[in-house]
Amino acid sequence: MTIIVEMHGISKAFGHNQVLNSVSFSLNSGSVHALMGENGAGKSTLMKILAGVHQPDAGQVKINGQKVNLLSPRDALDSGISTVFQEHSLLPNLSIAENMFLGREPLTRTGAIDYDAMIRDTRRALDELGLDLDPTRLVSTLTIGERQFVEIAHGIEADASVMILDEPTAALNAADVEVLNTSIRKLCERGKAVVYISHRMEEIFNICDTVTVLKDGKLVGEQAISDLTPNVLIEMMVGRELTSLFPARSTMAGEVVLELKDIQLTENARPLSLTLHRGEIVALAGLEGQGQQKLSRALIGQHALFSGQIRVKGVILELPFSGITGIRRTQKLGLGFVPEDRKEEGLFLELPILHNIVIGLHSRRAAIALVRKYRPVVADIMQSMNVKAPNANARVRSLSGGNQQKVLLGRYLAAKTDILVIEEPTRGVDIGAKSEIYRLLREFTEQGGAILVLSRETLELIGLSDRLYVVHENTIVAEMLAIEATEHSILNAALKTDKKAHYA
Amino acid sequence: MRKYIDILTRRNTRQGAWGFPLLVFLGICVWLSFNTARFATIENAENLIAQAMPLIIVAIGQMLVVLVGGLDLSVGAVISFTTAILSLDAPTIVLLPVVFVLAALVGLMNGLVVTRCNVHPIIATLAMQYMLLGATRLIRPVSGGEIPQLVLDSVSGEFFGIPFPVFWGIVVVLIAWKLLYRSRYGLHLFAIGGGMASGQTDAAHNFGIAVRRNIVLAYVGSACFATIAGIFLAGRITSGDPNVGLLFELDSITAVALGGTQLSGGVGSLQGTVIGALVLALMSNGMNLVNLSPFVQTVVKGGILLIVVGLQSRKKMGL
Numbered sequence: 001m002t003i004i005v006e007m008h009g010i011s012k013a014f015g016h017n018q019v020l021n022s023v024s025f026s027l028n029s030g031s032v033h034a035l036m037g038e039n040g041a042g043k044s045t046l047m048k049i050l051a052g053v054h055q056p057d058a059g060q061v062k063i064n065g066q067k068v069n070l071l072s073p074r075d076a077l078d079s080g081i082s083t084v085f086q087e088h089s090l091l092p093n094l095s096i097a098e099n100m101f102l103g104r105e106p107l108t109r110t111g112a113i114d115y116d117a118m119i120r121d122t123r124r125a126l127d128e129l130g131l132d133l134d135p136t137r138l139v140s141t142l143t144i145g146e147r148q149f150v151e152i153a154h155g156i157e158a159d160a161s162v163m164i165l166d167e168p169t170a171a172l173n174a175a176d177v178e179v180l181n182t183s184i185r186k187l188c189e190r191g192k193a194v195v196y197i198s199h200r201m202e203e204i205f206n207i208c209d210t211v212t213v214l215k216d217g218k219l220v221g222e223q224a225i226s227d228l229t230p231n232v233l234i235e236m237m238v239g240r241e242l243t244s245l246f247p248a249r250s251t252m253a254g255e256v257v258l259e260l261k262d263i264q265l266t267e268n269a270r271p272l273s274l275t276l277h278r279g280e281i282v283a284l285a286g287l288e289g290q291g292q293q294k295l296s297r298a299l300i301g302q303h304a305l306f307s308g309q310i311r312v313k314g315v316i317l318e319l320p321f322s323g324i325t326g327i328r329r330t331q332k333l334g335l336g337f338v339p340e341d342r343k344e345e346g347l348f349l350e351l352p353i354l355h356n357i358v359i360g361l362h363s364r365r366a367a368i369a370l371v372r373k374y375r376p377v378v379a380d381i382m383q384s385m386n387v388k389a390p391n392a393n394a395r396v397r398s399l400s401g402g403n404q405q406k407v408l409l410g411r412y413l414a415a416k417t418d419i420l421v422i423e424e425p426t427r428g429v430d431i432g433a434k435s436e437i438y439r440l441l442r443e444f445t446e447q448g449g450a451i452l453v454l455s456r457e458t459l460e461l462i463g464l465s466d467r468l469y470v471v472h473e474n475t476i477v478a479e480m481l482a483i484e485a486t487e488h489s490i491l492n493a494a495l496k497t498d499k500k501a502h503y504a
Numbered sequence: 505m506r507k508y509i510d511i512l513t514r515r516n517t518r519q520g521a522w523g524f525p526l527l528v529f530l531g532i533c534v535w536l537s538f539n540t541a542r543f544a545t546i547e548n549a550e551n552l553i554a555q556a557m558p559l560i561i562v563a564i565g566q567m568l569v570v571l572v573g574g575l576d577l578s579v580g581a582v583i584s585f586t587t588a589i590l591s592l593d594a595p596t597i598v599l600l601p602v603v604f605v606l607a608a609l610v611g612l613m614n615g616l617v618v619t620r621c622n623v624h625p626i627i628a629t630l631a632m633q634y635m636l637l638g639a640t641r642l643i644r645p646v647s648g649g650e651i652p653q654l655v656l657d658s659v660s661g662e663f664f665g666i667p668f669p670v671f672w673g674i675v676v677v678l679i680a681w682k683l684l685y686r687s688r689y690g691l692h693l694f695a696i697g698g699g700m701a702s703g704q705t706d707a708a709h710n711f712g713i714a715v716r717r718n719i720v721l722a723y724v725g726s727a728c729f730a731t732i733a734g735i736f737l738a739g740r741i742t743s744g745d746p747n748v749g750l751l752f753e754l755d756s757i758t759a760v761a762l763g764g765t766q767l768s769g770g771v772g773s774l775q776g777t778v779i780g781a782l783v784l785a786l787m788s789n790g791m792n793l794v795n796l797s798p799f800v801q802t803v804v805k806g807g808i809l810l811i812v813v814g815l816q817s818r819k820k821m822g823l
Contacts, residue, residue, distance in 0.1 A: 073710040073711075074711065074712030077712075089704065089706075089707050089710055090707070091704070091707055093698035093702075093771055094518070094695055102692075102695055102712075103692075103712035104712070105688050107688070113687065113688060138518065
């Protein structure tokens with residue numbers, strides 16, 4: 001066993017956000033190495049640095065003992081590192097063979113592309129994976145699982161010595177997972193190294209031999225899988241302090257205002273049900289990208305539900321639920337949506353605070369209705385929310401992240417919304433403004449509102465909410481009272497779904 | 505039935521739907537042969553080919569740009585400019601290379617403005633169109649001058665009974681075919697366009713393709729094909745003419761779209777573009793034969809564009 005990759009003292013920041021802090025990582029040939037950590041621990045960033053997508057601010061990468069500068073994914077592939085990312089990077093209008101050789105096409109003596117050689121070699125690489133696909137098929141005709149295998153075959157064909165698999169099984173069915181495992185073992189026998197990122201505990205223990213755990217951009221440790229149990233592993237991933245930023249929890253819970261019944265987020269997902277009462281903050285917790293956002297987007301018609309029933313204040317919303325008419329209908333019923341990316345999806349950055357707030361009022365009126373004077377309403381809102389700005393004419397772009405978020409919330413408060421669906425309530429908000437926002441949200445529910453919130457920060461959800469649903473693989477796997485929940489219990493519920501599933 | 509419609513609309517290939525315009529082309533041919541006496545004659549066929557040739561050549565160049573998600577509105581002005589330069593009083597051996605060098609510079613500038621300054625292709629090439637229109641009129645305010653004898657001979661003779669314009673067509677199509685389907689450059693054009701159309705703008709770059717350089721080369725190619733069309737037209741009209749390229753930019757885009765190439769990039773074919781240009785030329789030819797007013801012709805042209813493109817079931821590529 002030799003060391004193929006050595007990453008030493010890698011640091012990386014995006015803006016003020018330090019994502020990786022002097023992390024070291026090494027890979028042996030013939031090993032399947034799991035990379036674990038909570039949301040935002042820095043796993044993906046570390047692997048994107050190895051794949052040449054990002055460049056580190058500090059630290060160095062050595063491959064086979066040679067220091068390398070990986071400036072692009074192509075550089076990385078030339079150095080023997082092949083990546084299968086969650087988001088696909090194949091070109092849909094090219095065939096499998098063309099994708100396989102794009103950028104390094106073999107040429108015939110006359111300078112034309114040697115399609116025969118491409119198709120032959122592609123077929124060989126696909127055969128090695130046990131796949132019976134026609135190399136001339138266009139990638140757009142393949143299923144997501146097949147595309148993933150094509151990307152792996154791409155690595156085999158390029159003779160990569162390191163394969164990075166980022167959640168490779170997320171889109172695969174059980175039979176495909178078996179095929180994948182077999183081919184991973186084959187790769188190892190031939191001395192390749194595999195980095196395996198997954199949230200499925202049983203997969204990690206089934207296929208990996210070593211694990212590296214990251215937490216908050218720092219290295220927690222590297223261990224042989226045989227020395228670990230799932231519990232110990234979870235223990236390594238969690239363990240942050242709960243800060244005292246949060247207001248007291250609610251004592252009252254009124255009637256049900258939002259009810260989801262037998263909802264299937266996708267065709268293969270298990271059905272889920274959820275209720276939200278007046279006066280309550282309910283959180284959707286779990287690992288990143290497990291379907292929390294699909295659920296929130298389904299409520300505004302951006303994600304098409306496979307089946308199920310949505311009831312808002314007793315009114316049943318018919319499926320299918322379309323984007324434009326859907327949001328207008330839910331808005332009328334008093335449901336507001338605060339998106340994750342407030343700059344792109346929520347606010348009009350170039351417009352003043354005034355317009356950003358009154359749009360919530362205007363959107364409910366007829367398009368040709370006369371303009372009303374809303375300045376006093378806006379002034380009230382700004383004062384009660386403590387928006388720090390010279391006046392209502394200040395452009396939203398000039399405000400800090402916390403004040404921008406308050407303006408966005410103010411839009412719904414002004415419009416007398418009483419159900420709020422909030423994604424990432426405090427992303428990019430400094431700590432002082434965070435506690436203010438928590439207080440505002442709590443005031444909102446004490447006045448009879450209800451909030452459904454999701455966030456990547458599990459601690460925030462525990463501190464802020466009254467009740468949590470743990471979402472995993474597009475369904476709800478557990479329900480718990482926030483007062484009893486811990487990071488550990490949430491992660492435990494998410495990762496060990498197969499053993500003790502209790503549905504809400 | 506469904507199956508045949510699928511074949512005609514060519515789903516699941518990146519060739520685009522060129523079967524349907526081919527049917528339209530054949531349909532018009534059959535209709536004209538039965539309804540006009542002069543259509544199915546050798547003389548009219550020669551006429552038609554000579555009429556269609558400049559548009560075929562320009563449209564092929566235009567397609568290179570469209571495949572990477574761009575548009576080139578300067579091709580018509582390049583044609584006029586080329587005829588104006590060729591009508592200058594200078595030796596042939598100088599004039600011919602000069603028009604190609606100038607065209608390459610025009611394409612280079614279009615491409616650089618689009619890729620480096622992030623100007624929208626419509627604006628970048630529109631600006632170039634104005635500049636060239638002005639420059640053309642500075643050189644030759646009204647039509648006139650003499651075109652080199654070599655150019656005149658190359659478009660009006662025949663060889664074993666086959667008129668020279670046919671050979672122009674064969675050579676241009678062969679060059680384009682080699683470029684698009686047998687070179688790495690052609691595959692990279694499709695890759696870049698496919699990435700753009702599917703929203704994965706970095707995908708082609710991640711495969712190690714020089715995206716910006718290839719896009720610039722597409723604009724250079726477009727301008728060079730336009731200048732070839734300009735040489736051909738100069739030979740046909742035997743003088744420099746500042747208006748001869750008028751509306752070629754719009755007709756070439758129409759021909760490309762008719763031929764099944766998607767304006768979002770990544771899907772299209774050479775045969776489709778040639779068919780698209782032929783359909784347009786055939787419509788003018790046929791409507792002249794049945795004495796339809798040119799104004800009505802323009803209305804019909806717009807209608808056909810809408811109908812054919814509407815029936816091509818675009819966006820079926822996952823793009």
